[in-house]
Amino acid sequence: MLGVYIHIPFCKNICNYCDFCKVYYKTGYVSRYLDSLELEIKTRYNGEDIDTIYIGGGTPSSLSLEELKRLFDIIKIFKLKDNYEFTIECNIESIDEDKLKLFKDNGVNRLSFGVESFSEDILNILGRYHDSEMIFKNIELSKKYFDNINIDLIYGVTNDIEVVKKDIDNFLKLDISHVSCYSLILEENTKLYIDKHKYIDQDIDKIMFDYINDILVKNGYNHYEISNYAKDGMISIHNKNYWLNGYYYGFGLGSVSYIDNYRISNTKNMSKYLNDDYENNREYEDKNTRKENDLILGFRLIDGIDINLFNKKYNDDLLEKDIIKTLINDNKLEIDNGYLKCNYKYIYLLNDILVNIIGSRL
Numbered sequence: 001m002l003g004v005y006i007h008i009p010f011c012k013n014i015c016n017y018c019d020f021c022k023v024y025y026k027t028g029y030v031s032r033y034l035d036s037l038e039l040e041i042k043t044r045y046n047g048e049d050i051d052t053i054y055i056g057g058g059t060p061s062s063l064s065l066e067e068l069k070r071l072f073d074i075i076k077i078f079k080l081k082d083n084y085e086f087t088i089e090c091n092i093e094s095i096d097e098d099k100l101k102l103f104k105d106n107g108v109n110r111l112s113f114g115v116e117s118f119s120e121d122i123l124n125i126l127g128r129y130h131d132s133e134m135i136f137k138n139i140e141l142s143k144k145y146f147d148n149i150n151i152d153l154i155y156g157v158t159n160d161i162e163v164v165k166k167d168i169d170n171f172l173k174l175d176i177s178h179v180s181c182y183s184l185i186l187e188e189n190t191k192l193y194i195d196k197h198k199y200i201d202q203d204i205d206k207i208m209f210d211y212i213n214d215i216l217v218k219n220g221y222n223h224y225e226i227s228n229y230a231k232d233g234m235i236s237i238h239n240k241n242y243w244l245n246g247y248y249y250g251f252g253l254g255s256v257s258y259i260d261n262y263r264i265s266n267t268k269n270m271s272k273y274l275n276d277d278y279e280n281n282r283e284y285e286d287k288n289t290r291k292e293n294d295l296i297l298g299f300r301l302i303d304g305i306d307i308n309l310f311n312k313k314y315n316d317d318l319l320e321k322d323i324i325k326t327l328i329n330d331n332k333l334e335i336d337n338g339y340l341k342c343n344y345k346y347i348y349l350l351n352d353i354l355v356n357i358i359g360s361r362l
């Protein structure tokens with residue numbers, strides 16, 4: 001399968017925890033950016049059939065109606081397969097009925113909202129400018145047009161487990177198909193990091209993680225990736241392709257592509273990008289790196305890694321690797337129905353397990 005990611009780096013406000021590639025929204029900038037984006041797509045896209053498109057950011061929904069129309073005109077170049085998935089990321093405060101209609105008319109069939117929390121205190125800490133009432137109102141409006149909707153939630157901003165309980169409770173009230181729950185990461189150069197915001201206690205973080213899993217699964221959401229939950233048939237196909245280490249194009253400022261075993265990174269420098277000097281780095285991934293990435297990404301999926309597929313792809317025997325044998329012996333990994341997966345008891349410790357795998361010979 002082949003995915004397309006398109007980066008729209010503009011935001012009306014900069015959130016306190018954000019280390020994504022973004023700049024403040026400025027009208028003149030947007031039209032110049034779309035000129036460069038169009039040229040990049042026309043230059044690099046080879047006319048292949050596309051399974052998924054994902055417009056992310058930044059805040060794609062911060063663009064005006066006219067700017068969004070221009071963006072969709074550019075995107076018409078892609079040859080989409082019949083059962084394609086087309087997602088656009090939105091912020092709660094920058095969505096209205098006209099934009100939703102425009103998305104629908106241009107083939108978008110999935111929305112992903114950066115909600116993060118329903119709590120006013122947490123939203124203040126994170127530097128987000130919506131509130132709970134706006135979330136309910138705009139998700140309800142979106143449901144008039146879309147049945148595949150995700151929200152992102154962030155937990156572990158404070159030690160207060162009650163906040164997490166209320167957030168999950170409110171998510172369930174929205175009655176939508178998908179949720180991504182991430183524990184707060186304090187990235188360097190973010191306001192929270194500079195302000196010396198502290199990580200919460202590890203044990204409490206684990207209690208929150210378990211609580212979220214428990215309640216969401218009890219309410220009919222499948223836990224299919226370490227941070228992602230979906231109703232039946234509603235997983236993110238675009239993101240699953242990343243976890244399967246599949247090929248995808250990335251267009252726009254700071255985007256990454258993975259095509260024909262080349263990992264290609266675009267510049268994060270806006271001036272360079274606007275001068276159509278978009279490629280920053282291109283690296284060929286050898287067989288060992290590809291294997292490592294298949295495992296690092298694949299173990300994020302709760303079902304794990306298709307053993308036969310891996311063995312065929314690399315003419316190898318995954319279960320014969322010393323590190324894999326050790327991790328199976330330690331009960332950290334297990335074989336289930338032809339898949340090698342992380343024992344659910346240890347899923348919270350996945351990163352530690354992956355460190356062991358990366359450090360070994362594959």
Ligand code: SF4
Pocket residue numbers: 010011013014015018019020022057058059091114
């Ligand atoms: S979190 Fe999203 S909306 Fe906030 S600054 Fe980052 S990209 Fe923009």
